[in-house]
Amino acid sequence: MGGPAVPQERKLVTAIPGPKSLELNERRRKAVTDAVPTSHPSYIAAAGGGILVDVDGNQIIDLGSGIAVATVGNSNPHVVEKAKAQLDMFTHTCFMVNAYESYVDAAEKINALTPGDFEKRTAFFNSGAEAVENAVKAARSYTGRRAVVVFDNAYHGRTNLTLAMTAKAKPYKKSAYGPFASDIYRMPMSYPYRDNAAAGTKLTGEEAAKRVITQIRTQIGADAVAAIVIEPIQGEGGFIVPAEGFLPSIVEFAKENGIVFVADEVQSGFARTGKMFASEWEGIEPDLVTMAKGIAGGLPLSAVSGRADIMDAAGVGGMGGTYGGNPTAVAAALGALESYEQDGLVARALEIGEVIEGRLAKLQGMYPGVIGDVRGRGAMQAMELVQEGTIEPNPELTNAIADFGTKNGLLLLVTGTYGNVIRFLPPLSISDELLNDAFDVIEEAFAAALA
Known part of the structure; x- marks a missing residue:
């Protein structure tokens, strides 16, 4: 390592x-x-x-790993070897202009690693915020709906849309940065320490989920919701682990109502929690997974992976970016994935x-x-x-x-x-x-x- x-x-x-x-x-x-x-x-x-x-x-x-980026360790040999080899070949073509094999290799590996035994597609970007934005884009395209449900204490990024999705005001979302994107609805998160203290008794995950589902039904309407986006373990919000049963209950509600369930695994993904993805702790299978940070051993890379029909719904040309899936970054990701497995x-x-x-x-x-x-x-x-x-x-x-x-x-x-x-x-x-x-x-x- x-x-x-x-x-x-x-x-x-x-x-x-x-x-x-x-x-x-x-x-x-x-x-x-x-x-x-x-x-x-x-x-x-x-x-x-x-x-x-x-x-x-x-x-x-x-004890920070660059906020969970250097998960495999700084200058990990697997990462360095593959990144150096790529730099000797070429630094950039833009995948949308000239494709290259390493992007396909990395997508195949991510499809195999993310939870769920169904046909998947993956796209690469630069930052976690870009991944989240594109997951929302795919969900809205697939469902034809606009509402996006997020949670108290959430952090999803610093772009205009992801700032609207992020809960914490200071220092992220000063009023002068707005107006922020619309059709974002915030729900109460399962926060066992504070929930239990406030209730004077243990609030189960199912009870906390019922609170959310009731608010969605009464304040938005389930048939208006395109996506529910949640961190399986909240990062910036304070490493909040929801009560057992909360996430499966929300997944079941989403499935019953044609809502795309998006697990934001930007901070919790890639072996960090003792599973490759934190979603695995309760056996949930997100429709889409957003990831970044630990994906490439310190090089800038992010991804969205999930159900093929949802990912393809954005349409040809609906996703992309000049640097998305840069060849050196995806080579580094292949090295990081190799390290997770071999080490x-x-x-x-x-x-x-x-x-x-x-x-x-x-x-x-x-x-x-x-x-x-x-x-x-x-x-x-x-x-x-x-x-x-x-x-x-x-x-x-x-x-x-x-x-x-x-x-x-x-x-x-x-x-x-x-x-x-x-x-x-x-x-x-x-x-x-x-x-x-x-x-x-x-x-x-x-x-x-x-x-």
Whole structure:
């Protein structure tokens, strides 16, 4: 799984950020718009395994994987080999002008990997948002309907349509960015931690789904809905795993009413959860799957895959893009898919999950009043921090933990609708030793913040 020969240990050579990172940040401030922020202050020079090496020589434990992009590890040998070979042949033709075999190879492999034993078609794009937009386009073309159902806490992208589909306002959807696309309807998500606290009892997945179905029937009309688009595990919303039975109930409702069910697996796909796709945990078979991030080992690529009749409904020329399925990116994807299979990364995600779950359970036992919930699957885990003894979000403590990690050689990502969730997305090439070192730092962070 390797990557470059980066020593697999946390090491601080300077304060973080170091002088070279500070110097680069001054250059960046004068050259790059403030509209593109960076959450971690170090500038990275090399990476591999579970370590990021910054320009000052600091070795930082990576618990973010570029937001689940470097799932196979940075500079994965399978990815590098295939991408380099493609670069030696040609860099671009545009698949819509001159086709090439690697695009077809990758589409065949994606068709075989995604859930569902039915005839499928795949198209490649550049970003997760593009994949989501094209899935909506296919669903609307197929059904002749316009309404799209999305959920609380959802994140689907930053284009105009996907911003309308995304739930979180700040920093994604300032009013000045609008007007946003119409015919988007938001429904309550199954959020077991908060649902159960509010109800005073356990709300089942079926009950949470009934709440959604009732609202669709009364507020939109089932016969007006083209697509239901949902993340099987919500990413930016806080790694929310819906209650068991919620997703199958929504799938059944969609099937009964001719609605296209779209699983947005951009963050949860490609071995991340200990299944190739998170949909597999409850055996659901989406009509369409959107994917990106972990698909190509760090190169920009996304895809929509699903039922052939739905994908073809967009019509000839209805999908595409100059760079969609760029030959180097699809070659990298073939390398990443090879790594998932040959390096046993689905099983490794489960092993990583066991380590993280154990350490999170220990932490929650130490700080039950402020760690309200721990949740996730495989190597996609999170803890939600709250005000002592309540379910009120605690973004101040969350940021304090993340800042402590930064200063001590640990990259942590803050997420959640309320900014009070720390998510753990390590590359699947990380060692158990690094994971445990990282959680030793997190324990120190809690002790310091709550002293």
